[in-house]
Amino acid sequence: MRGLLEGEVHVCRLNLASTPDDLAGQCWPLLDGEEQGRAKRIRHWETRRNFAMVRSALRFLLGRYLSRDPRSIQFVQGEKGKPRLAGTEPDRGLVFNVSHSGECGLIALARDTALGADVERWRDMANQEGIAERCFSVGELAYWRALPLERKQQAFFSLWCFKEAFAKATGEGITLGLESCIVDLSAQPRLVSIPNQCGSPDAWRLVGIIAGKGHSGGICYRGDERKLHLVDDEELVNSLFSFSN
Ligand SMILES: CC(C)(COP(=O)(O)OP(=O)(O)OC[C@H]1O[C@@H](n2cnc3c(N)ncnc32)[C@H](O)[C@@H]1OP(=O)(O)O)[C@@H](O)C(=O)NCCC(=O)NCCS
Incomplete structure (x- = not known):
């Protein structure tokens, strides 16, 4: 996976439904104690799966871009709950936002801008x-x-x-x-x-994002137009497997 350049937005679409069942389990060790506790408290299995999968994929991607062990990355939350890299992280210009709905997870990453992502299952x-x-x-x-x-x-x-x-x-x-x-x-x-x-x-x-059948996806960022780069989710899934093995 290549690095994230200044004039780019990277978007990763995760087909959560096609994910092998045991992958969800293999992602578990990527989550920290607070995240594992939060996941355990989510009663609805789909919501729990979506949170655990997307958060671990986010950790994995950030780990790649920051050349760090994904498990060591620390987050803090803004006043209204938006997660960002903790102040102790050296690369604070790296921003991200995630969304999950139905069978789709969406992760957007960029540098030095305000960034939001959303995916919605048609219902x-x-x-x-x-x-x-x-x-x-x-x-x-x-x-x-x-x-x-x-x-x-x-x-x-x-x-x-x-x-x-x-x-x-x-x-x-x-x-x-x-x-x-x-x-x-x-x-x-x-x-x-x-x-x-x-x-x-x-x-x-x-920017509209094709997010799979029966879903709409979109991202929003501040500033001039950036080049969109889609991070292949198969590559991500394979890498997650090899990381955990
Ligand atoms: C949290 C919020 C920003 C999005 O909630 P949501 O649509 O239920 O969930 P999404 O999956 O799209 O996004 C959740 C993620 O956004 C991030 N997030 C949480 N608070 C956020 C905030 N204030 N700003 C940006 N991102 C935020 C988190 O990463 C969260 O996922 P995680 O906890 O698994 O890491 C919520 O405040 C919201 O705006 N809900 C709107 C629902 C609605 O009625 N929309 C009507 C549109 S017409």
Whole structure:
């Protein structure tokens, strides 16, 4: 795996469902005591698997980029819960964000920017119209409502993903007020309006990520356009195996 350059964003998509069962077990030693404890407390097996797999893959990737034992990497959390490298880590310019939903895990990494990632499994929602009315702007709602039926599910979750990727890039998460982050999907996805404290929408980039069947994915980062590099998940899985053996 090559290094992470200044003008790049690296994205790793993990097909969590196709992961051999015993790999989840083999990843366990990569987690520290706090993470293992947290995983054990998650009752829902899919959520537990997703957390353990994505966190261990994140440790593995960071270990590669930092030339370090993945188990020794230390994280701290921002005020609203966004994890980042601890201040004691020498390469603090390295930033990351992760997301997991359904069968897909998403890890984005870059240098010296604000970075957010989100993946959402398409799912039927009893009150999708109501959620759209609450979370989408007038323009987003009009765009979404005018779409043919077969494109509505994908567009709903793409809008959701981009709003959330932006909110995660800022570190504020849902407290930012997703209805105030307005996305234009009509051409190249872009932010058209964001809360004042986040600066100009033109200062942020949105990139759609193909995240597997029935999922939408997206990342958001601040600054000029960067080159997207996809980290092959098979290579990651194989490496995880060989690390643990
Ligand atoms: C945590 C939050 C940022 C995302 O939660 P989520 O969508 O349930 O979960 P995701 O899998 O996408 O992301 C979770 C990861 O984000 C990271 N994270 C946690 N808090 C974060 C924050 N404030 N900012 C950025 N990243 C954060 C963590 O790494 C976490 O994963 P981990 O604990 O396994 O390491 C949450 O605050 C949020 O915004 N939820 C929004 C849900 C919603 O209703 N969206 C409607 C959109 S229209």
